[in-house]
Each structure stands twice: as C-alpha cells, then as structure tokens.
Amino acid sequence: MKMTTKGRYAVTAMLDIALHDSKGSVNLADIAKRQDISLTYLEQLFSKLKRHKLVESVRGPGGGYRLALAADAITIAKIIYSVDESIDVTRCKGKQNCQGNLRCLTHDLWMELNMNISRFLNGLTLSDLIKRNNVKHVSERQDVALLQLQS
Amino acid sequence: MKMTTKGRYAVTAMLDIALHDSKGSVNLADIAKRQDISLTYLEQLFSKLKRHKLVESVRGPGGGYRLALAADAITIAKIIYSVDESIDVTRCKGKQNCQGNLRCLTHDLWMELNMNISRFLNGLTLSDLIKRNNVKHVSERQDVALLQLQS
DNA sequence: TACATAACCTAGTATTTTAGTCAAGTATTT
DNA sequence: AAATACTTGACTAAAATACTAGGTTATGTA
Numbered sequence: 001m002k003m004t005t006k007g008r009y010a011v012t013a014m015l016d017i018a019l020h021d022s023k024g025s026v027n028l029a030d031i032a033k034r035q036d037i038s039l040t041y042l043e044q045l046f047s048k049l050k051r052h053k054l055v056e057s058v059r060g061p062g063g064g065y066r067l068a069l070a071a072d073a074i075t076i077a078k079i080i081y082s083v084d085e086s087i088d089v090t091r092c093k094g095k096q097n098c099q100g101n102l103r104c105l106t107h108d109l110w111m112e113l114n115m116n117i118s119r120f121l122n123g124l125t126l127s128d129l130i131k132r133n134n135v136k137h138v139s140e141r142q143d144v145a146l147l148q149l150q151s
Numbered sequence: 152m153k154m155t156t157k158g159r160y161a162v163t164a165m166l167d168i169a170l171h172d173s174k175g176s177v178n179l180a181d182i183a184k185r186q187d188i189s190l191t192y193l194e195q196l197f198s199k200l201k202r203h204k205l206v207e208s209v210r211g212p213g214g215g216y217r218l219a220l221a222a223d224a225i226t227i228a229k230i231i232y233s234v235d236e237s238i239d240v241t242r243c244k245g246k247q248n249c250q251g252n253l254r255c256l257t258h259d260l261w262m263e264l265n266m267n268i269s270r271f272l273n274g275l276t277l278s279d280l281i282k283r284n285n286v287k288h289v290s291e292r293q294d295v296a297l298l299q300l301q302s
Numbered sequence: 303t304a305c306a307t308a309a310c311c312t313a314g315t316a317t318t319t320t321a322g323t324c325a326a327g328t329a330t331t332t
Numbered sequence: 333a334a335a336t337a338c339t340t341g342a343c344t345a346a347a348a349t350a351c352t353a354g355g356t357t358a359t360g361t362a
Binding site: 303304305306307308309310311312313314315316317318319320321322323324325326327328329330331332 | 333334335336337338339340341342343344345346347348349350351352353354355356357358359360361362
Binding site for chain 2: 003005008011012015016035036076091099100102103104105106107108109110112113116117120121124129132134135138139141142
C-alpha cells in the first residue's frame, strides 16, 4: 500500500471540515493552522479532492470548502484514493505481470491484503470518526489553541 | 504502511525455500533465478532474515539457507517486519507526538488500520501459503523454467 | 469601483527512500 | 588447497515525496 502524508493529511483535513462545517464553509488557512499542514500543500490536495467530487469550493471572502456529500457517505478509502491514486500493495497493480508476463509466487497474497485493507477503509466514514471520543477531544483542544493564537 | 519490494521479495524468497527445502538447504543463486530477484539484493535481505532467526545458513559447497522454524511457525508479518523494520502507517510510529507533542486528529484511525493489517499478516504462515493451489501452480511453472535454463 | 480575501494553477526543488551494484572479505566442505 | 557459498559495508542512480514560490482568477464588501 502507499500510505503517505498525502493520504494522512487529506483524511485529517476532510475530518476537520466535517467537524467545523456548521459555518457553511471552512477555509484552508484555518485548517492549515489547526492541523499544522502547509497551506500551499493543502491547496494541492484539495484540488484533487474537488476533482473527485468529495468537496465543493466557495470562492471569495468568507469562502472555503465544504463537503460535497453527507459525512456518512464519504469513506476514508475514497479520500485516500483521491489523493494517492491507489492503495495497492502489489507491484503489478493487480495486472498479474509481476514475473515476466505471468503471476509471481506471492501475487495472490498481496491481492488478499489489498482486499483486507480496502474492506476496512471502505467501511469507515467521516461521520463514524466524528462520533469518537478521542477525535472530539483532540478537535476541542485544537479549537482552543487556534483561538489563543488569534487573540 | 511501508510495503516495498524488500518485503515482497523477502516473503517470496522465504516461500521459495519452504517449497524446496526437501533437499536440506536452498542456495540463493537458485532463488534468484526462479524468482527473478538480484542475487546481491537477496544476500542483503537474508542477512536480515538470519539476524531475526527466521533462517539458518549452511556454508560451503552444497550449502544455502533453510528455515530456522517450521513453516507453520513463520508468519508473513514476521518476514516483512524483519526486512522492512515496520509495517506502520502512522507518522509518529505510534508515539502520539504527531502534532507537537500530542496526538493528531487521526492518530487512532491509523493505529486501528495498523492493527487490522497486523491481524491479517500475523494470522498467515508460510505453510498456509504452500497449501494454496495457485502457489503450487506458479512454483511448478518456475521449477520447469529453471530446469530448461540449466540444460 | 477598489480592495481584500480566498480559491486556483504551474513550476520548481530539496530531501528521502528505494532498489539496487560493487568490492573485498570470511567460513566450510571436498 | 581450491571451490563454493555466505557476509559485510560502502556506494549510487533513479524515483517519489513533501514541500515552496509566485503568480492568477473569482467574489463579496465598503
């Protein structure tokens, strides 16, 4: 699998929006501060998230991003897929040409692992995460920190 | 997670030994040919596998490597861990210092994914893989190919 | 209308990781 | 002694990652 900061940041940022979308839209500068992610890097990620129709943008003052779907319709798998292009652990991308033009000895093993990971990430949505106590606590801590920063 | 050719090659090579250990020991040159892996690269991997006591080496002519444990006692997780050092998807390596010195918003999510992957890879041994029909078929094909190469 | 705000876009780049190679060993069997 | 096979460590090209810089465009507000 390819599990990089790109995927981690994307999930974190999407979760941040889900937690703060009471105000209509959330701007990237706030997410950047709350989550300690570079603003310009976030912009790149959101260009992909928008292309995959997971968010909608509102331009101009007071604008920002909001979820394009309900939080319980956005799975973690979709988010990671949108920015990382793939969550594949095989070398051949499932094409079975890992040894010459045939399957390598462990091809099916990696395919199984793929399925296992996919099942987990597909079965988990943003709304599932929001409900969790640890997420609530961390989010509250971040909100307080941002307020102190601005005062 | 870090799932690279290192881990994939290691599992493939270990499986190759498990499939051919009737002769006492298997030398790396044969594995390299059967599995299309660079010999010197394999040497590096086996130095780690030996250090982690998954294989034993037999030096001198006719030597090679053999499993240090029964095939049903060697899990895929152990093999990957031996060469890749970790199958972790968090950024903080589980240390909870992903945001300053505190947990980031998605820390627990990645820990859960870690557990999920670990459960799968820990529950699967070399002997499980040997029993599979697709592994048998690919292995037979590789043996025939090696014989033709040598004649 | 001007201006501030925030999304949007295109390059470029430093750093890290990966996937190896190369060379010079050491140990063991025949 | 000679052949075979494992051992070790340093080195490297190429790719991927994680950014930064510097702009443009759209839109709401004074």
